[in-house]
Amino acid sequence: MAIDVKEKNNLITIQLNGSFDVSQYEKFKSICEGYKSPEYKFEIDFKNTVYMDSSALGMLLLLREQTKGDKEKVQLINVSGTVLRILEMAHFNQLFNVETVD
Template sequence: MTVSRRISPDGKELVIAIDARFDFSLHQLFRDAYTSITTQDLSYVLDLSKTEYMDSSALGMILLLKDHVQLYAGQLTISKPSETVRKILEIAQFQRLMTIE
């Protein structure tokens, strides 16, 4: 289980990627991936393309990320969730809160 982050070469996009399982064990790593970023109008992409499992604590962590993004007038997109993860996001109605691609 890993959390990685990268900033685009132009500095306008932060991509946070979660591998395998997204659960409470990643809480601190996930927070560390974005809390030091205070750039205004940044695009945040949460890449869930390699995430096979997600629990309710992950939903809460995504909401905390959303609050951070809004604080700095950014945009949050969830990118390429697996079918299983997409269903969890839809049940929680996250599509009403942010873009899911």
């Protein structure tokens, strides 16, 4: 799986492609560590993500911790299918703003 990153006006968009799982841990962590300043906001784009595992949930929690739990700092966008069900089962829709795809 590839992770693509775009930065525009302190908004960091991280696009996940394929499966978001333990094999992306190091790359995802290093991306997040590169944007530790409080002015950064994150969009995690799940448009091309078909699956995520429990380690992916942990990665999202690490990003949430980095942003001090501010729901306005981390948006999960283009969420659908299996990924949406996993996030809902883990109650991540209460921890993050989740934008679904119709």
